[in-house]
Amino acid sequence: MRLVVARCAVDYVGRLTAHLPMAPRLLLVKADGSVSVHADDRAYKPLNWMSPPCRLTIGDGEWVVENKAGEKLIITIDEVLHDSSHELGADPGLQKDGVEAHLQKLLAEQVELLGPGCTLIRREYPTPIGPVDLLVRDADGAAVAVEIKRRGEIDGVEQLTRYLELLNRDPLLGKVSGVFAAQQIKPQARTLAQDRGIRCLVLDYDVMRGVDDPSSRLF
Template structure:
């Protein structure tokens, strides 16, 4: 990863055009080729960016980032205050918090709460874009991918959608249905999930542990 702090102006030329006047900003260039322009606010959100695959050409005081669609981010450098590169190595990925990990373990051990005849194929089923929390079979023998969250939001539905798209390319597994499971599911996430044919299950942590009634609510 390369970190550059510079006084610069930025112009985007593509389907639309945008201009950032001269100011001191952080330019973040990642190993995947992406480049993002950050100010000292807006939390993690960049002012502008170019997603990979793209190429960076540095000529004199002008950086030109071009993506596969021919769109360009043109950065005019006035002064570089800092320029450093760092090798971060392979990232192990996000580790779920204790509640999510335990929910996954409990549900995998008690597949029958989803219905009679349900059976586990594997926890943390590997895919090219990350592991699926639970891959299982329903009573009819169909393949089901389950994404588990403590709090179910739109990002989780998007994540499961990507898994389903990939899993359904495997002729040995397809067709693969999806279940979005969480202790609490936000209304917007539920609407998006149901629109995409994904079932929603509200998990009761205590019930799965056998403390209370062990019925799950399937919507």
């Protein structure tokens, strides 16, 4: 991984155009070839980025990142304040707790809980930033990405949003919608999800694993 802190301007040229004026920013170049531009806010979300496969060409005061579609990220560097490279090695990946892992398995087996006619494409569908818990097709054949949590919080919605941004760039998948599924979903997370067009689904863990039968309840 290469970390460069520099005063730079950034221009994106592709399906649309975007411009970031000259300012100090962090440029992050990962081993997978991705390049992202960060400010000192917005948490983990970059100001702009290019996902692999892409090619980085470094010239005199200018970086050009281009993908197969011909889209370009042009970074004009005025001054380099820091430049370092680090070997991180293979990451072991996120280890879900037992309940989340079991919820994923159960929902994959009971995919109809996501809606009538839904079919499973794959569990742990890979993306450049990590696997989506489930990728399914709805009754109309459209792809749906599902993020599963024990407790649904804002971080989980942000995680699913990042997956959707990448998946919706894949022409083979077409338009991909999102479902945020959890045993309980906090009001703030639900509001954010709905604002982004992400559907929320509350999962009953006991019912899904056959421990609780709702038809036998008195109340």
